Amino acid sequence: MLAPPFVEWLMGLPAHWVTDPTLDLPRTGTxxxxxxxxxxxxxxxxxxxxxxxxR
Numbered sequence: 176m177l178a179p180p181f182v183e184w185l186m187g188l189p190a191h192w193v194t195d196p197t198l199d200l201p202r203t204g205t206x207x208x209x210x211x212x213x214x215x216x217x218x219x220x221x222x223x224x225x226x227x228x229x230r
Contacts, residue, residue: 179205186214 179194179202186209193200193208200208 177206179209182206182209186212187216188212 180190183190183192183194193205193212
């Protein structure tokens with residue numbers, strides 16, 4: 176079974192960014208949010224590559 180904290184870690188997000196217990200999100204909702212999210216490192220690389228092509 177996929178654990179939301181593991182997905183959060185794989186994406187490079189800070190701990191409890193989405194899995195904070197005070198948010199009171201169900202496991203399926205947390206995984207849905209993480210699945211629709213953007214991996215920050217991947218987005219930064221994409222922007223860097225796209226911007227370098229136009230300089």
